[in-house]
Amino acid sequence: MHGPGGVAIAVYHRGELVADLACGTRDRRGNPFEPRTLALSMSTGKGVMATLLHQMVDRGFVELDAPVARYWPEFARNGKGSITIRQAASHRAGLYSIARVIDSAEEMFDWDHMIRVIEDMWPVHKPDTDFGYHAWTGGWIIGEVLQRVTSKRFPELIKEYLADPLGLDGLYMGLPESELPRVAELLIPKIPRKALQGRPRGVRARVRRSAWTTLRWHSALGQAIDAMIPPGLGSVLGDPRWLTSTIPSGNGVFNARSLARLYGALSRGGALDGVRLLSAKSLAEATEDQNAPIGRVIPFPLRFKVGYMRPVSLGLRLSWGGRTVDVGLPNPHAFGHFGFGGSGAWADPERQLGVAIVTNCFGGRIPGDLRPVALATATAHCADHRPS
DSSP: OOSSOEEEEEEEETTEEEEEEEEEBSSTTOOBOOTTOBEEOGGGHHHHHHHHHHHHHHTTSOOTTSBHHHHOGGGGTTTTTTOBHHHHHTTOSSOOOGGGTOSOGGGGGOHHHHHHHHHTOOOSSOTTSSOOOOSSHHHHHHHHHHHHHHTSOHHHHHIIIIIHHHTOSSEESSOOGGGGGGBOOOBOOHHHHHHTTOSOOHHHHHHHHHHHHHTTOOOHHHHHHHHHOOTTHHHHTTOHHHHHSOOTTTOOEEOHHHHHHHHHHHTTTTEETTEEOSOHHHHHHHTSOOBOSOOSSSSSOOOBOSSOBOOOOSOOEEEETTEEEESSOOOTTOEEEEETTTEEEEEETTTTEEEEEEESBOOSOSSOOHHHHHHHHHHHHHHHHSOO
Protein backbone atom coordinates (compact mmCIF):
# COMPACT_ATOMS: atom_id res chain seq x y z
CA MET A 1 0.00 0.00 0.00
CA HIS A 2 1.16 3.57 -0.76
CA GLY A 3 -0.36 6.46 1.17
CA PRO A 4 -3.33 6.29 3.54
CA GLY A 5 -5.83 3.51 3.21
CA GLY A 6 -6.05 -0.22 3.71
CA VAL A 7 -7.58 -3.42 2.41
CA ALA A 8 -8.60 -6.82 3.74
CA ILE A 9 -8.95 -10.05 1.75
CA ALA A 10 -10.40 -13.38 2.88
CA VAL A 11 -10.77 -16.66 0.99
CA TYR A 12 -12.61 -19.87 1.77
CA HIS A 13 -11.66 -22.92 -0.32
CA ARG A 14 -13.40 -26.28 0.03
CA GLY A 15 -14.97 -25.04 3.24
CA GLU A 16 -11.69 -23.97 4.84
CA LEU A 17 -10.48 -20.43 5.56
CA VAL A 18 -7.20 -20.31 3.64
CA ALA A 19 -6.55 -16.55 3.62
CA ASP A 20 -7.47 -13.84 6.11
CA LEU A 21 -5.20 -10.89 5.35
CA ALA A 22 -5.13 -7.14 5.89
CA CYS A 23 -2.65 -4.37 5.17
CA GLY A 24 -2.41 -0.61 5.15
CA THR A 25 -4.13 1.88 7.42
CA ARG A 26 -7.72 2.28 8.55
CA ASP A 27 -7.49 6.08 8.95
CA ARG A 28 -5.33 9.12 8.28
CA ARG A 29 -3.72 8.76 11.72
CA GLY A 30 -2.02 5.57 10.59
CA ASN A 31 -3.89 2.98 12.69
CA PRO A 32 -3.60 -0.45 11.05
CA PHE A 33 -6.32 -1.95 8.90
CA GLU A 34 -6.99 -5.36 10.52
CA PRO A 35 -8.97 -8.44 9.45
CA ARG A 36 -11.76 -7.53 11.89
CA THR A 37 -11.95 -3.92 10.63
CA LEU A 38 -15.29 -2.98 9.11
CA ALA A 39 -15.48 -1.00 5.86
CA LEU A 40 -18.29 0.64 3.93
CA SER A 41 -18.74 -1.68 0.97
CA MET A 42 -21.55 -0.04 -1.01
CA SER A 43 -23.27 -2.35 -3.52
CA THR A 44 -21.46 -5.45 -2.30
CA GLY A 45 -24.42 -5.59 0.08
CA LYS A 46 -26.76 -6.39 -2.81
CA GLY A 47 -25.42 -9.95 -2.84
CA VAL A 48 -26.07 -10.27 0.90
CA MET A 49 -29.61 -8.98 0.37
CA ALA A 50 -30.10 -11.45 -2.48
CA THR A 51 -29.09 -14.32 -0.21
CA LEU A 52 -31.63 -13.19 2.35
CA LEU A 53 -34.31 -12.95 -0.34
CA HIS A 54 -33.71 -16.50 -1.49
CA GLN A 55 -33.81 -17.73 2.09
CA MET A 56 -37.31 -16.28 2.34
CA VAL A 57 -38.22 -18.02 -0.90
CA ASP A 58 -36.97 -21.29 0.62
CA ARG A 59 -39.16 -20.71 3.67
CA GLY A 60 -42.27 -19.96 1.66
CA PHE A 61 -42.55 -16.29 2.63
CA VAL A 62 -42.03 -15.02 -0.94
CA GLU A 63 -42.50 -16.27 -4.51
CA LEU A 64 -40.12 -14.85 -7.10
CA ASP A 65 -42.75 -14.61 -9.83
CA ALA A 66 -45.40 -13.03 -7.62
CA PRO A 67 -46.13 -9.31 -8.01
CA VAL A 68 -44.43 -7.08 -5.47
CA ALA A 69 -47.89 -5.65 -4.83
CA ARG A 70 -49.09 -8.99 -3.42
CA TYR A 71 -46.95 -8.29 -0.37
CA TRP A 72 -46.94 -4.48 -0.57
CA PRO A 73 -50.25 -3.27 -2.08
CA GLU A 74 -49.31 0.44 -2.21
CA PHE A 75 -46.42 -0.39 -4.53
CA ALA A 76 -48.90 -0.96 -7.39
CA ARG A 77 -49.47 2.78 -7.93
CA ASN A 78 -48.49 4.45 -11.19
CA GLY A 79 -48.18 1.45 -13.46
CA LYS A 80 -46.23 -0.85 -11.14
CA GLY A 81 -48.88 -3.46 -10.39
CA SER A 82 -47.42 -6.16 -12.64
CA ILE A 83 -43.78 -5.86 -11.50
CA THR A 84 -42.62 -9.13 -9.93
CA ILE A 85 -40.08 -9.88 -7.24
CA ARG A 86 -37.86 -11.52 -9.87
CA GLN A 87 -37.97 -8.44 -12.11
CA ALA A 88 -37.14 -6.12 -9.22
CA ALA A 89 -34.24 -8.31 -8.06
CA SER A 90 -32.97 -8.68 -11.65
CA HIS A 91 -33.00 -4.94 -12.45
CA ARG A 92 -35.85 -5.23 -14.97
CA ALA A 93 -38.49 -3.13 -13.16
CA GLY A 94 -37.64 0.22 -14.80
CA LEU A 95 -37.42 1.99 -11.44
CA TYR A 96 -33.77 2.96 -11.38
CA SER A 97 -33.77 6.77 -11.75
CA ILE A 98 -33.34 7.83 -8.14
CA ALA A 99 -32.19 11.37 -9.00
CA ARG A 100 -35.59 12.07 -10.51
CA VAL A 101 -37.46 11.41 -7.27
CA ILE A 102 -35.31 12.84 -4.46
CA ASP A 103 -33.55 16.16 -4.07
CA SER A 104 -30.91 15.08 -1.56
CA ALA A 105 -29.09 11.87 -0.66
CA GLU A 106 -29.92 12.68 2.97
CA GLU A 107 -33.50 11.65 2.23
CA MET A 108 -32.22 8.08 1.98
CA PHE A 109 -31.57 7.99 5.74
CA ASP A 110 -35.34 7.75 6.28
CA TRP A 111 -36.67 4.29 5.36
CA ASP A 112 -40.36 5.19 5.60
CA HIS A 113 -39.86 8.28 3.46
CA MET A 114 -38.10 6.26 0.75
CA ILE A 115 -40.90 3.69 0.77
CA ARG A 116 -43.40 6.48 0.04
CA VAL A 117 -41.09 7.80 -2.70
CA ILE A 118 -40.99 4.41 -4.38
CA GLU A 119 -44.75 3.97 -4.10
CA ASP A 120 -45.15 7.18 -6.10
CA MET A 121 -42.53 6.35 -8.77
CA TRP A 122 -43.41 5.66 -12.41
CA PRO A 123 -41.29 3.14 -14.35
CA VAL A 124 -38.88 4.73 -16.82
CA HIS A 125 -39.88 2.09 -19.36
CA LYS A 126 -42.40 -0.74 -19.46
CA PRO A 127 -41.33 -3.27 -16.81
CA ASP A 128 -39.52 -6.40 -18.04
CA THR A 129 -38.86 -4.96 -21.50
CA ASP A 130 -35.36 -3.68 -20.77
CA PHE A 131 -32.57 -3.86 -18.20
CA GLY A 132 -31.29 -0.95 -16.13
CA TYR A 133 -29.17 -1.33 -13.01
CA HIS A 134 -31.22 -0.33 -9.93
CA ALA A 135 -28.28 1.05 -7.98
CA TRP A 136 -30.40 2.24 -5.03
CA THR A 137 -34.12 1.64 -5.41
CA GLY A 138 -33.96 -2.15 -5.58
CA GLY A 139 -32.82 -2.33 -1.98
CA TRP A 140 -35.94 -0.68 -0.65
CA ILE A 141 -38.19 -2.68 -2.96
CA ILE A 142 -36.84 -6.06 -1.88
CA GLY A 143 -36.18 -4.91 1.68
CA GLU A 144 -39.73 -3.64 2.24
CA VAL A 145 -41.18 -6.89 0.90
CA LEU A 146 -39.02 -8.90 3.31
CA GLN A 147 -39.99 -6.68 6.21
CA ARG A 148 -43.69 -7.03 5.43
CA VAL A 149 -43.69 -10.80 5.08
CA THR A 150 -41.64 -11.38 8.24
CA SER A 151 -42.80 -8.41 10.40
CA LYS A 152 -39.12 -7.76 11.22
CA ARG A 153 -36.79 -4.89 10.39
CA PHE A 154 -34.17 -5.50 7.75
CA PRO A 155 -31.12 -5.37 10.09
CA GLU A 156 -32.82 -7.96 12.32
CA LEU A 157 -33.23 -10.29 9.33
CA ILE A 158 -29.53 -10.02 8.44
CA LYS A 159 -28.60 -10.89 12.01
CA GLU A 160 -31.10 -13.72 12.49
CA TYR A 161 -30.75 -15.52 9.16
CA LEU A 162 -27.14 -14.86 8.14
CA ALA A 163 -24.81 -13.42 10.78
CA ASP A 164 -25.85 -15.46 13.83
CA PRO A 165 -26.09 -18.89 12.13
CA LEU A 166 -22.62 -18.52 10.59
CA GLY A 167 -21.06 -16.73 13.55
CA LEU A 168 -20.20 -13.59 11.58
CA ASP A 169 -18.89 -10.52 13.39
CA GLY A 170 -18.88 -8.18 10.39
CA LEU A 171 -22.11 -8.29 8.38
CA TYR A 172 -24.28 -5.19 8.70
CA MET A 173 -26.76 -3.12 6.73
CA GLY A 174 -27.94 -0.64 9.30
CA LEU A 175 -24.84 -0.58 11.50
CA PRO A 176 -25.44 -0.47 15.28
CA GLU A 177 -23.96 2.70 16.75
CA SER A 178 -21.90 0.53 19.11
CA GLU A 179 -19.94 -0.77 16.09
CA LEU A 180 -18.99 2.65 14.68
CA PRO A 181 -15.50 2.58 16.30
CA ARG A 182 -14.64 -0.53 14.22
CA VAL A 183 -15.36 1.18 10.88
CA ALA A 184 -12.42 2.35 8.78
CA GLU A 185 -12.34 6.00 7.78
CA LEU A 186 -13.58 6.43 4.23
CA LEU A 187 -10.89 7.92 2.00
CA ILE A 188 -12.15 9.31 -1.31
CA PRO A 189 -9.95 11.59 -3.44
CA LYS A 190 -11.34 15.07 -4.13
CA ILE A 191 -12.15 14.54 -7.81
CA PRO A 192 -14.22 11.35 -7.38
CA ARG A 193 -15.98 12.85 -4.33
CA LYS A 194 -16.91 15.93 -6.36
CA ALA A 195 -18.20 13.70 -9.17
CA LEU A 196 -20.38 11.91 -6.61
CA GLN A 197 -22.30 15.12 -5.89
CA GLY A 198 -24.52 14.36 -8.88
CA ARG A 199 -26.93 16.86 -10.38
CA PRO A 200 -28.09 19.98 -8.52
CA ARG A 201 -30.79 19.48 -5.92
CA GLY A 202 -34.02 21.34 -5.27
CA VAL A 203 -36.32 23.26 -7.61
CA ARG A 204 -33.56 24.08 -10.11
CA ALA A 205 -32.77 20.38 -10.38
CA ARG A 206 -36.38 19.59 -11.18
CA VAL A 207 -36.43 22.26 -13.90
CA ARG A 208 -33.20 20.93 -15.45
CA ARG A 209 -34.41 17.34 -15.35
CA SER A 210 -37.70 18.39 -16.93
CA ALA A 211 -35.81 20.19 -19.69
CA TRP A 212 -33.66 17.14 -20.34
CA THR A 213 -36.75 15.00 -20.78
CA THR A 214 -38.69 17.54 -22.86
CA LEU A 215 -35.83 18.17 -25.27
CA ARG A 216 -34.96 14.45 -25.52
CA TRP A 217 -31.41 15.01 -24.18
CA HIS A 218 -31.68 11.99 -21.96
CA SER A 219 -28.46 10.29 -23.02
CA ALA A 220 -27.01 7.04 -21.75
CA LEU A 221 -24.71 9.11 -19.52
CA GLY A 222 -27.72 10.98 -18.17
CA GLN A 223 -29.48 7.71 -17.33
CA ALA A 224 -26.39 6.46 -15.52
CA ILE A 225 -26.12 9.64 -13.46
CA ASP A 226 -29.82 9.59 -12.59
CA ALA A 227 -29.63 5.95 -11.53
CA MET A 228 -26.34 5.91 -9.67
CA ILE A 229 -25.67 9.35 -8.18
CA PRO A 230 -28.42 10.88 -6.05
CA PRO A 231 -27.87 14.62 -5.45
CA GLY A 232 -25.29 15.29 -2.76
CA LEU A 233 -24.08 11.70 -2.44
CA GLY A 234 -20.44 12.73 -2.09
CA SER A 235 -21.24 14.82 0.97
CA VAL A 236 -22.81 12.02 3.00
CA LEU A 237 -20.68 8.96 2.22
CA GLY A 238 -18.91 7.94 5.41
CA ASP A 239 -21.18 10.11 7.59
CA PRO A 240 -22.23 8.15 10.73
CA ARG A 241 -25.85 8.66 9.68
CA TRP A 242 -25.07 6.93 6.39
CA LEU A 243 -23.53 3.96 8.17
CA THR A 244 -26.31 3.52 10.74
CA SER A 245 -29.22 3.97 8.30
CA THR A 246 -30.65 1.01 6.43
CA ILE A 247 -29.95 1.39 2.71
CA PRO A 248 -29.73 -2.25 1.50
CA SER A 249 -28.54 -1.44 -2.01
CA GLY A 250 -25.63 0.73 -0.99
CA ASN A 251 -24.49 0.90 2.62
CA GLY A 252 -23.31 -2.57 3.52
CA VAL A 253 -20.66 -2.41 6.26
CA PHE A 254 -18.62 -5.61 6.31
CA ASN A 255 -15.31 -7.23 7.01
CA ALA A 256 -13.82 -9.56 4.44
CA ARG A 257 -13.80 -12.64 6.66
CA SER A 258 -17.58 -12.46 7.18
CA LEU A 259 -18.33 -12.02 3.49
CA ALA A 260 -15.95 -14.82 2.51
CA ARG A 261 -17.55 -17.21 5.01
CA LEU A 262 -21.01 -16.38 3.68
CA TYR A 263 -19.95 -17.02 0.09
CA GLY A 264 -17.91 -20.03 1.19
CA ALA A 265 -21.21 -21.58 2.28
CA LEU A 266 -22.91 -20.65 -1.00
CA SER A 267 -19.99 -22.13 -2.96
CA ARG A 268 -20.66 -25.53 -1.34
CA GLY A 269 -24.31 -25.89 -2.29
CA GLY A 270 -25.59 -23.48 0.36
CA ALA A 271 -24.15 -25.04 3.53
CA LEU A 272 -21.01 -24.77 5.66
CA ASP A 273 -20.01 -26.37 8.97
CA GLY A 274 -23.45 -27.89 9.46
CA VAL A 275 -25.30 -24.62 8.76
CA ARG A 276 -27.55 -24.57 5.70
CA LEU A 277 -28.36 -21.16 4.25
CA LEU A 278 -30.09 -22.16 1.02
CA SER A 279 -31.48 -25.31 -0.54
CA ALA A 280 -29.84 -26.60 -3.70
CA LYS A 281 -33.06 -25.88 -5.63
CA SER A 282 -33.29 -22.28 -4.49
CA LEU A 283 -29.59 -21.69 -5.10
CA ALA A 284 -29.86 -23.02 -8.66
CA GLU A 285 -32.76 -20.68 -9.45
CA ALA A 286 -31.05 -17.74 -7.78
CA THR A 287 -27.96 -18.05 -9.96
CA GLU A 288 -29.57 -18.36 -13.40
CA ASP A 289 -28.64 -15.54 -15.78
CA GLN A 290 -31.46 -13.02 -16.20
CA ASN A 291 -29.83 -10.15 -18.12
CA ALA A 292 -27.25 -11.11 -20.72
CA PRO A 293 -27.36 -7.89 -22.83
CA ILE A 294 -25.79 -4.56 -22.00
CA GLY A 295 -28.12 -2.51 -19.83
CA ARG A 296 -29.24 1.10 -19.94
CA VAL A 297 -27.25 2.26 -16.90
CA ILE A 298 -23.91 0.40 -16.98
CA PRO A 299 -22.45 0.06 -20.50
CA PHE A 300 -21.04 -3.45 -20.27
CA PRO A 301 -22.61 -6.87 -19.64
CA LEU A 302 -22.73 -7.79 -15.95
CA ARG A 303 -24.65 -11.06 -16.47
CA PHE A 304 -27.07 -10.41 -13.65
CA LYS A 305 -28.73 -13.30 -11.93
CA VAL A 306 -31.61 -13.01 -9.43
CA GLY A 307 -29.92 -10.43 -7.22
CA TYR A 308 -26.31 -11.44 -7.94
CA MET A 309 -23.88 -10.55 -10.72
CA ARG A 310 -21.18 -12.65 -12.33
CA PRO A 311 -17.54 -12.00 -11.31
CA VAL A 312 -15.16 -10.53 -13.86
CA SER A 313 -11.53 -11.61 -14.21
CA LEU A 314 -8.60 -11.26 -16.56
CA GLY A 315 -8.21 -14.99 -16.90
CA LEU A 316 -8.76 -17.31 -19.82
CA ARG A 317 -9.80 -20.95 -20.18
CA LEU A 318 -8.02 -22.86 -22.93
CA SER A 319 -8.79 -26.34 -24.24
CA TRP A 320 -6.79 -28.57 -26.56
CA GLY A 321 -6.20 -32.27 -26.99
CA GLY A 322 -8.95 -33.12 -24.52
CA ARG A 323 -7.29 -31.07 -21.77
CA THR A 324 -8.52 -27.81 -20.24
CA VAL A 325 -6.27 -25.29 -18.57
CA ASP A 326 -7.85 -22.45 -16.62
CA VAL A 327 -5.64 -19.43 -16.09
CA GLY A 328 -7.83 -17.45 -13.76
CA LEU A 329 -11.34 -17.25 -15.22
CA PRO A 330 -14.23 -17.73 -12.75
CA ASN A 331 -16.59 -20.33 -14.13
CA PRO A 332 -19.87 -19.23 -15.76
CA HIS A 333 -21.82 -20.26 -12.66
CA ALA A 334 -19.85 -18.01 -10.30
CA PHE A 335 -21.94 -15.31 -8.63
CA GLY A 336 -21.69 -12.49 -6.13
CA HIS A 337 -21.68 -8.70 -6.13
CA PHE A 338 -19.22 -5.81 -6.28
CA GLY A 339 -19.43 -2.32 -4.86
CA PHE A 340 -18.20 1.11 -5.86
CA GLY A 341 -14.82 1.80 -4.31
CA GLY A 342 -13.19 -1.61 -4.67
CA SER A 343 -15.15 -4.03 -2.49
CA GLY A 344 -16.64 -7.30 -3.67
CA ALA A 345 -17.52 -10.85 -2.69
CA TRP A 346 -18.42 -13.95 -4.68
CA ALA A 347 -18.75 -17.71 -4.81
CA ASP A 348 -17.31 -20.05 -7.44
CA PRO A 349 -19.17 -23.35 -6.96
CA GLU A 350 -17.00 -25.27 -9.41
CA ARG A 351 -13.95 -24.59 -7.23
CA GLN A 352 -15.83 -24.40 -3.88
CA LEU A 353 -14.35 -20.93 -3.56
CA GLY A 354 -15.68 -18.00 -1.53
CA VAL A 355 -13.76 -14.72 -1.84
CA ALA A 356 -14.12 -11.20 -0.42
CA ILE A 357 -12.29 -7.89 -0.49
CA VAL A 358 -13.10 -4.71 1.48
CA THR A 359 -11.23 -1.42 1.47
CA ASN A 360 -11.48 2.16 2.68
CA CYS A 361 -9.36 3.73 -0.09
CA PHE A 362 -11.72 4.41 -2.97
CA GLY A 363 -8.95 4.72 -5.49
CA GLY A 364 -10.60 3.02 -8.44
CA ARG A 365 -12.33 4.57 -11.42
CA ILE A 366 -16.02 5.26 -11.90
CA PRO A 367 -17.90 3.00 -12.49
CA GLY A 368 -15.44 0.15 -12.01
CA ASP A 369 -12.39 -0.87 -10.00
CA LEU A 370 -9.80 -3.40 -11.11
CA ARG A 371 -8.78 -4.60 -7.64
CA PRO A 372 -11.63 -7.15 -7.35
CA VAL A 373 -10.95 -8.19 -10.95
CA ALA A 374 -7.30 -8.89 -10.12
CA LEU A 375 -8.34 -10.81 -6.99
CA ALA A 376 -10.84 -12.90 -8.95
CA THR A 377 -8.12 -13.79 -11.42
CA ALA A 378 -5.55 -14.68 -8.76
CA THR A 379 -7.84 -16.73 -6.50
CA ALA A 380 -9.24 -18.78 -9.37
CA HIS A 381 -5.71 -19.53 -10.56
CA CYS A 382 -4.50 -20.45 -7.04
CA ALA A 383 -7.52 -22.67 -6.37
CA ASP A 384 -6.77 -24.64 -9.53
CA HIS A 385 -3.22 -25.28 -8.36
CA ARG A 386 -3.92 -26.06 -4.72
CA PRO A 387 -3.37 -29.75 -3.93
CA SER A 388 -6.47 -31.82 -3.22
